[in-house]
Amino acid sequence: MIKKILIIIFTTYALTINVIASDDGELILKKNDPAEIEDCSENFNRATFKFNQALDGIIFQPIASVYRKLPSPAKTGVSNSLENISHLVTIPNNLIQGDFKQAGVNTGRFLVNTTIGVLGLFDVAQHLGLTGFEKEDYGQSLATMGVGPGCYIVLPILGPSTARDTVGSTLNFFGGDPWYNVTVRNDTQYFNEANYYSSKGVSGVDFRAKNFDSIENLEKNSLDFYASVKSLYLQDRQQRILNTKKIIDTQDDSDWEEISQ
Amino acid sequence: MKIKKIVVVVFLYLFNYNYSYSIEPEIFVQSTVNRASKILSENISKEKKMDELRLIAKETVDIRGIGFYTLGSVRKTLNDDQKKRYAILFEEYFLKSFSSRLAEYTNPEIDVQSKEILSENYTIVNSLLKGTAERPEVKIDWRIYTKNPENPLIRDLIIEGLSLARTQKEEFSSILNSNDNDINALFKTLEEFSKN
Numbered sequence: 001m002i003k004k005i006l007i008i009i010f011t012t013y014a015l016t017i018n019v020i021a022s023d024d025g026e027l028i029l030k031k032n033d034p035a036e037i038e039d040c041s042e043n044f045n046r047a048t049f050k051f052n053q054a055l056d057g058i059i060f061q062p063i064a065s066v067y068r069k070l071p072s073p074a075k076t077g078v079s080n081s082l083e084n085i086s087h088l089v090t091i092p093n094n095l096i097q098g099d100f101k102q103a104g105v106n107t108g109r110f111l112v113n114t115t116i117g118v119l120g121l122f123d124v125a126q127h128l129g130l131t132g133f134e135k136e137d138y139g140q141s142l143a144t145m146g147v148g149p150g151c152y153i154v155l156p157i158l159g160p161s162t163a164r165d166t167v168g169s170t171l172n173f174f175g176g177d178p179w180y181n182v183t184v185r186n187d188t189q190y191f192n193e194a195n196y197y198s199s200k201g202v203s204g205v206d207f208r209a210k211n212f213d214s215i216e217n218l219e220k221n222s223l224d225f226y227a228s229v230k231s232l233y234l235q236d237r238q239q240r241i242l243n244t245k246k247i248i249d250t251q252d253d254s255d256w257e258e259i260s261q
Numbered sequence: 262m263k264i265k266k267i268v269v270v271v272f273l274y275l276f277n278y279n280y281s282y283s284i285e286p287e288i289f290v291q292s293t294v295n296r297a298s299k300i301l302s303e304n305i306s307k308e309k310k311m312d313e314l315r316l317i318a319k320e321t322v323d324i325r326g327i328g329f330y331t332l333g334s335v336r337k338t339l340n341d342d343q344k345k346r347y348a349i350l351f352e353e354y355f356l357k358s359f360s361s362r363l364a365e366y367t368n369p370e371i372d373v374q375s376k377e378i379l380s381e382n383y384t385i386v387n388s389l390l391k392g393t394a395e396r397p398e399v400k401i402d403w404r405i406y407t408k409n410p411e412n413p414l415i416r417d418l419i420i421e422g423l424s425l426a427r428t429q430k431e432e433f434s435s436i437l438n439s440n441d442n443d444i445n446a447l448f449k450t451l452e453e454f455s456k457n
Contacts, residue, residue: 034431068395210397217365221358223450227435231428239422 031148032241034234037162040151048154049226055157056208064208075209077121082203084113084120086135088178093136097144105130134243138176139168143241152230160233286384286405289413291373293321294388302368311360318359323406323414324352330416331430335437335444343444350451357455371401382408385419 030036039045067075087110094103109125117124125131142164143149150163161169172180182188183196208215222228300313318324328351329336339347370391377385384405392398404417404426417426433447440446 034427072394213365213396217362221362222432223354223454224432224435227432228428230435231431232423235423235427 028143028146028241031146032143032234032238034231034238037149037152037234039230041153045152045154046226048156049229051156052154052159060204060208063205064212067205068209068212075206078202079206079210080113080117080123081120082199082206083123083133083135084110084117085179085199087133089138089172089176090133090136092176093138093141096138096141097136102132102134106133109133134240136240137165137168138171139165139237140241142168149237152234160229162234162237165237283410284413286403286407286413287373287376287386289321289405290386290388290403290415291371293317293415294371294373297363298369298371301363301366307364310364314360314363315356318356321415322355322359323416324355326406326414326416327426327429328352328355330426331433333430333434335442338442339444346448347444350448350455353455354451382406383416384413 087106091103091106091110094100094106108128109130112125112128112130113120113123116122139162147164149165153161153163153166155161155166158169173185175181175185179199180196183191184193218228218232219225296317297314300310300317303310325348328348331351332339332347336344336347371388372391373386373388375387377387379385384407386403386405388401388403390399390401400421402419403415404419404424406414406416417424419425436447436450437443
């Protein structure tokens with residue numbers, strides 16, 4: 001009898017948890033739906049976007065066009081090192097989001113790649129089965145706690161963001177980013193500010209080079225480049241927040257069906 | 262007796278006809294990709310490549326469907342003349358944009374990897390664009406409309422999880438919003454794009 005009661009309680013509990021999880025997931029999905037996010041200061045954002053485009057044309061695009069010609073092993077090494085540094089923000093966010101298993105895997109990855117992988121140049125950890133790295137940040141953690149995105153914002157130099165993600169990024173400067181702490185915040189004998197800012201600059205060039213053709217192509221073929229970038233950024237954030245590689249139901253099938261009738 | 266034979270033959274023919282023309286979405290995608298790749302690797306001018314890519318797009322993409330999906334709820338407010346005009350303008354815009362984007366690639370290698378049947382009408386085909394020395398590999402998913410299994414059609418490309426149809430819908434929505442939902446403003450933008 002007790003066994004039966006326990007089974008009923010356990011089953012009810014499991015189902016309730018599932019329902020809650022499902023509701024949370026749907027709520028987070030809805031909250032972060034690009035179509036639902038308001039562009040509160042569109043004129044200002046468009047002006048900043050233009051400024052960033054000009055900056056890209058002067059700095060990032062020319063450097064990226066040279067960088068992408070480097071031999072593949074060199075680019076892979078740089079990408080690996082940058083990814084290794086980003087573990088430092090990802091791991092605390094894995095913990096905040098309750099993903100303890102991935103936090104363990106990422107800690108293992110960081111330790112192995114920093115030591116055996118020569119400061120992250122080589123991703124040795126993947127050969128030891130430590131795979132599945134996905135960047136996490138404080139904006140994503142806030143989203144999983146149910147914090148809505150707020151307005152869409154285009155930041156000078158840094159590019160597209162939302163109010164929530166901007167708040168999340170500022171947490172990096174208040175102790176949330178160990179790399180910032182050891183380079184800028186604290187006076188250590190091993191690193192200095194230049195290490196931090198150069199890593200951020202190289203990260204921007206690396207991103208630009210990886211997406212070089214896509215960005216050029218998108219700009220050339222867009223009717224409204226600003227709107228395209230906004231849509232792509234918000235779709236990407238929605239996916240990252242939900243930690244899914246699956247195709248989010250980006251299209252209301254009934255919307256399509258009406259067309260075909 | 263002869264009539265009976267004829268009926269049996271006709272029946273068998275029709276059966277085989279239907280059977281042989283039902284195309285699996287993943288085979289449809291791979292064959293479409295192979296056709297495009299062949300054109301892109303040919304030693305012909307960019308304009309010629311674009312012309313041939315347009316023909317492939319006309320056969321394999323639900324351009325009209327994407328066009329009206331992209332308009333969103335505004336399409337419900339259009340009269341028949343506006344719908345006709347929009348369909349023509351959108352097709353011109355789409356074909357130019359599509360062929361221009363693809364023509365930049367030389368000999369892209371895309372491997373179809375798996376598929377996920379979403380419903381009777383939709384299958385997602387998963388593929389991978391192989392990386393080169395200059396760009397990393399890219400995951401591309403294809404939303405295939407399978408209501409007519411004999412004539413599957415592409416309705417969306419989802420690149421690394423980002424839907425092109427959705428991006429285009431939001432782009433059009435932005436143009437309409439900036440112009441008090443005046444469809445003529447969108448017509449003008451589409452015309453200008455196609456002319457340039």
